[in-house]
Amino acid sequence: MSNKAKLTVGGKEYEFPLVKGSEEEVAIDIKSLRSVTGGITTLDPGFKNTSSCESAITFLDGEKGILRYRGYSIEDLAEKASFLGVVYLLIFGDLPTEEQLAVFHADIKSKSVVDDDIKKILDAFPKSAHPMGVLSSLTSALTAFNPASVDVSSAEAMYNTVVKILGKFPVLVAWTMRKKQGLPLDYGDNTLGYVENLLKMMFKQPNEEYVPNPIVINALDKLLILHADHEQNCSTSTVRVVGSSHAGLFASISAGISALWGPLHGGANQAVLEMLEAIREDGGDTKKYMAKAKDSNDPFRLMGFGHRVYKNFDPRARIIKVAADEVLADLGIEDPILDIAKALEQEALQDDYFVQRKLYPNVDFYSGIIYRAMGIPVDMFTVMFALGRLPGWIAQWKEMRNKKEPIGRPRQVYTGSNQRSF
Ligand code: ACO
Numbered sequence: 001m002s003n004k005a006k007l008t009v010g011g012k013e014y015e016f017p018l019v020k021g022s023e024e025e026v027a028i029d030i031k032s033l034r035s036v037t038g039g040i041t042t043l044d045p046g047f048k049n050t051s052s053c054e055s056a057i058t059f060l061d062g063e064k065g066i067l068r069y070r071g072y073s074i075e076d077l078a079e080k081a082s083f084l085g086v087v088y089l090l091i092f093g094d095l096p097t098e099e100q101l102a103v104f105h106a107d108i109k110s111k112s113v114v115d116d117d118i119k120k121i122l123d124a125f126p127k128s129a130h131p132m133g134v135l136s137s138l139t140s141a142l143t144a145f146n147p148a149s150v151d152v153s154s155a156e157a158m159y160n161t162v163v164k165i166l167g168k169f170p171v172l173v174a175w176t177m178r179k180k181q182g183l184p185l186d187y188g189d190n191t192l193g194y195v196e197n198l199l200k201m202m203f204k205q206p207n208e209e210y211v212p213n214p215i216v217i218n219a220l221d222k223l224l225i226l227h228a229d230h231e232q233n234c235s236t237s238t239v240r241v242v243g244s245s246h247a248g249l250f251a252s253i254s255a256g257i258s259a260l261w262g263p264l265h266g267g268a269n270q271a272v273l274e275m276l277e278a279i280r281e282d283g284g285d286t287k288k289y290m291a292k293a294k295d296s297n298d299p300f301r302l303m304g305f306g307h308r309v310y311k312n313f314d315p316r317a318r319i320i321k322v323a324a325d326e327v328l329a330d331l332g333i334e335d336p337i338l339d340i341a342k343a344l345e346q347e348a349l350q351d352d353y354f355v356q357r358k359l360y361p362n363v364d365f366y367s368g369i370i371y372r373a374m375g376i377p378v379d380m381f382t383v384m385f386a387l388g389r390l391p392g393w394i395a396q397w398k399e400m401r402n403k404k405e406p407i408g409r410p411r412q413v414y415t416g417s418n419q420r421s422f
Contacts, residue, residue: 001026009040023059027051034411041411048308051232053240053405057090057395058231062309067316069229070094078319083224084194087391090229091162091398104163109190111160112167114175115145122179131176131383132261138172139165140254150248152401161249162394169253170194173387174201177380195221198387203375215330216374220384222323223367226316227385229392233308235259235266239393240400241408249397256393257386263303266364266389269381272304273368276337279344284336286343294353304365305348311358320366324373333373341369 004015005028014036019027034041044050059068067074070089077086081095088096088104096104121141125134142165143149149165152158175185184206188197196217204210230236239256243249260266279289293302307314328335345361348354364385371381 009037012037019054021054022056023061041413043413046308047232047237052237052408053232053400053403055231055396055399056093057399058229058392060231060309062307062311065310065312065315067230074226074315075319078222078225081225082193083221083228083388086225086228087166087194090391090395105194107159107163108167108194109188110167111164112171112188112190114142114168114171114187118142118145118172119175119185122175122185125179127180127182129180130261131180131380132257132267132386134176134179135172135383135386136254136257136261138176139169139257140251142168142172142250143248146250149250152249152398158398158401162398165249165253165394166390169387169390170198170201173383174198176383177202177377180377193217195224213331215327219323219327219370220374223320223370223384224388226319226363227367227388229389229395232396233265234262235389236393236396239397240405243397243400244405244408246401249394252397253390253393256389260386260389261382266382266385268303268362269364269368269371269385270378272341272364273337273372273378273381275303276340276344276368279340280337284340286340286347290344290347290351294351302344302348302354302359304362305354306357306359307362310360310362313360314362316363317361317365320363320370321361324366324369327370327373331373335369335373338369341366 001018003018005018007014007016014033016033017029019029021027030042042050057070059071060066069077069086070093072081072089072095077089081089084105085096085101088101118138118141121138122134125137146164148157149161152161171188178185186201186204188201190197192200192212196212199212199217199220200210232240235256238259239252242255243252263271275289279286282288289300289302292298292300293305324338328338345365348359348361353359367385368378368381371384372378376384
């Protein structure tokens with residue numbers, strides 16, 4: 001293949017170089033398009049055909065259903081790695097040695113105290129507030145309490161900012177949930193592992209000793225690994241674009257949380273569970289809901305199905321489906337909505353509408369069933385996703401800053417009125 005792409009506009013021919021990724025994916029480098037053509041741009045709503053950056057973090061092939069972090073398959077990582085090991089891998093590029101992981105964990109723990117005044121901000125929210133809005137606000141507020149975190153000009157300063165957010169974020173997650181439940185807000189236990197500590201902060205009752213459940217710890221660890229990065233998705237692109245103005249890491253992540261909140265993105269896990277519940281309450285007639293999903297006059301969509309980039313099984317969905325079966329069996333829970341989910345999946349995989357559009361279950365289709373089995377409230381599901389995605393956001397933000405990427409500022413094709421007299 002030639003290493004150039006040719007473009008002809010108005011009889012004039014222009015050449016642009018091709019860029020090849022390490023997995024042979026090809027992109028046309030149009031950085032010089034406007035300058036050489038005298039102002040022509042490309043139009044690509046939703047960025048369906050646009051690579052916004054070159055990135056060495058996550059590879060995914062949506063046609064083949066492949067997902068790898070730093071070269072390691074998601075299947076291997078889910079089976080063999082710990083969440084904290086994956087956090088290190090994503091952010092620093094290689095799997096940690098035991099010693100590196102211990103130092104990293106100790107540094108995170110040393111930064112895990114959140115200023116007590118943050119509780120006053122939490123106090124101002126109504127109990128009805130959605131946890132994602134609360135978490136986004138608290139994360140943004142962290143900058144006010146840690147103004148030095150915005151300076152990441154040295155490797156040491158960058159590291160300090162990274163371990164600070166990794167230490168404080170689980171506290172904000174736990175407080176967000178507990179405040180809503182009227183439970184006291186406490187700090188973590190530095191003798192515990194990262195995920196176990198989070199669970200204790202979330203679930204410890206004031207009048208009872210907290211007893212860790214290894215099944216729940218392992219299942220959550222795996223779920224967090226599966227959510228840890230997904231290259232340039234909506235929330236990650238948001239984090240990179242906000243950070244490209246040199247806004248701090250905490251502010252950028254706060255924006256990423258808002259992007260993740262929407263039901264077409266991370267909010268789908270809550271939407272899936274609500275949909276499955278609604279189908280159950282309506283008598284469990286999955287065929288009726290399949291028909292609604294296919295009806296172009298009906299706004300109903302089968303939540304947890306379809307993906308912008310996967311036109312094959314989402315590899316994370318395969319792992320989560322097995323995990324859902326295991327966790328429910330291990331915890332001795334029989335959840336009728338798991339049967340509804342399986343029935344919907346079977347029907348969709350054999351249905352022409354879904355087959356032709358290559359709509360497969362995505363990561364969110366089964367995750368909510370596991371979260372529910374763990375006792376996590378439905379409106380906290382997307383918060384759990386945010387906690388899982390945190391390392392991906394950090395890694396992508398750090399990569400963007402280290403590469404000194406230009407500020408994200410797309411163009412537009414103006415379609416409004418021409419000049420009018422006032
Ligand atoms: N149920 C029914 N029809 C669907 C669904 C669905 N879940 N998803 C897509 N379609 C149909 C569309 O109606 C469209 O049909 P048409 O060609 O006849 O108009 C076609 O499939 C293509 O859909 P688009 O919306 O154009 O695809 P896009 O890539 O823009 O959207 C998205 C992807 C947002 C994920 C979409 O599939 C969807 O809304 N799914 C449900 C929400 C969901 O599960 N989101 C989580 C995604 S994973 C994540 O973010 C972590």
